[in-house]
Amino acid sequence: KKTSTWTELAEPLPVKRIAVIGAGTMGAGIAQLAAAKGYSVLLQDVKEEFVNKGMETIRSLFAKATSKGAISKADAEQAISRLQTRVDWGASDDVDLMIEAIVERLEIKQAVFAKADELLPNRAVLASNTSALPIDDMAKATQRPEKVGGLHFFNPVHKMPLVEVVRGAATSDETIATLVGVAKRLGKVPVVVKQSPGFLVNRILFPYLDESARLVTEGFAITDIDREAKKFGMPMGPLELLDVVGIDVALDVSKTLSPLAQQSTPSPALFQNMVAAGNKGQKTGSGFYNWH
Numbered sequence: 001k002k003t004s005t006w007t008e009l010a011e012p013l014p015v016k017r018i019a020v021i022g023a024g025t026m027g028a029g030i031a032q033l034a035a036a037k038g039y040s041v042l043l044q045d046v047k048e049e050f051v052n053k054g055m056e057t058i059r060s061l062f063a064k065a066t067s068k069g070a071i072s073k074a075d076a077e078q079a080i081s082r083l084q085t086r087v088d089w090g091a092s093d094d095v096d097l098m099i100e101a102i103v104e105r106l107e108i109k110q111a112v113f114a115k116a117d118e119l120l121p122n123r124a125v126l127a128s129n130t131s132a133l134p135i136d137d138m139a140k141a142t143q144r145p146e147k148v149g150g151l152h153f154f155n156p157v158h159k160m161p162l163v164e165v166v167r168g169a170a171t172s173d174e175t176i177a178t179l180v181g182v183a184k185r186l187g188k189v190p191v192v193v194k195q196s197p198g199f200l201v202n203r204i205l206f207p208y209l210d211e212s213a214r215l216v217t218e219g220f221a222i223t224d225i226d227r228e229a230k231k232f233g234m235p236m237g238p239l240e241l242l243d244v245v246g247i248d249v250a251l252d253v254s255k256t257l258s259p260l261a262q263q264s265t266p267s268p269a270l271f272q273n274m275v276a277a278g279n280k281g282q283k284t285g286s287g288f289y290n291w292h
């Protein structure tokens with residue numbers, strides 16, 4: 001049975017201070033969670049207004065948590081005091097982990113990884129929150145490919161339990177163990193996945209979101225599509241979810257995944273082989289699972 005590609009092979013590195021690069025939807029969410037869980041956080045963006053907007057998001061997340069009684073006012077204030085912001089790169093000897101959460105463009109992410117490699121201490125692990133881009137291409141921009149991996153959160157960060165820890169071709173066991181450790185301390189359920197476009201979740205999710213958008217262009221009503229999907233058991237309709245993710249982000253992810261989608265239509269060879277072998281699922285007693 002294939003499960004995780006990670007086994008507990010290495011000791012995690014100690015992580016006290018995290019640099020979150022990008023103070024948008026995801027970066028602000030990650031920084032808030034990290035500060036709430038006791039990490040010291042450096043939040044960086046390219047302009048003062050973006051950093052300020054990120055801090056506003058963070059304050060309102062803490063305000064909601066205190067009003068629900070999830071955290072005391074004093075603890076929230078202490079967590080906020082663990083956050084620092086900056087608008088440009090500088091040497092930061094105290095950073096143990098970078099989590100990059102900037103725009104989904106490979107060349108811009110590569111520039112960030114090159115800067116981080118130059119200015120962050122040699123011990124620091126460099127992680128990307130990319131939705132679908134290859135971790136290996138970011139690792140190539142550094143001199144420490146073994147310390148580069150993916151740490152892929154879902155939106156909204158404070159609510160979604162899953163985090164994908166992405167293993168690139170050169171990622172070391174120590175780096176994987178460190179990322180798994182951080183995800184756990186953040187209260188998340190880490191799943192270690194191998195580098196492949198869209199990793200695991202978006203590889204499954206995006207064809208569904210893409211088809212929903214295609215139905216809109218064919219004249220189906222947005223509210224009808226979302227209502228039916230919810231009846232089907234989804235917590236949120238696909239078009240509502242696309243709005244929450246951001247259409248610009250979805251466009252970038254779709255561009256990365258569309259060559260793959262074309263390869264796998266109309267139905268994968270795996271289906272054909274399984275049917276030919278009589279493995280038709282529950283009705284024949286075996287399919288992907290053994291039903292006996």
Ligand code: NAD
Pocket residue numbers: 021022023024025026027044045046047050100101102103104105108112129130131132152153154155244245246249
């Ligand atoms: P966003 O547009 O809300 O925020 C991106 C931020 O990065 C902006 O504030 C921008 O100013 C900043 N930025 C751009 N270039 C920068 C640089 N060189 N240095 C520092 N900051 C820079 O985007 P987002 O939705 O938070 O997505 C960020 C990343 O997370 C993307 O890779 C995206 O694919 C991924 N992601 C997004 C979602 C989602 O639902 N939105 C979910 C999971 C992963």
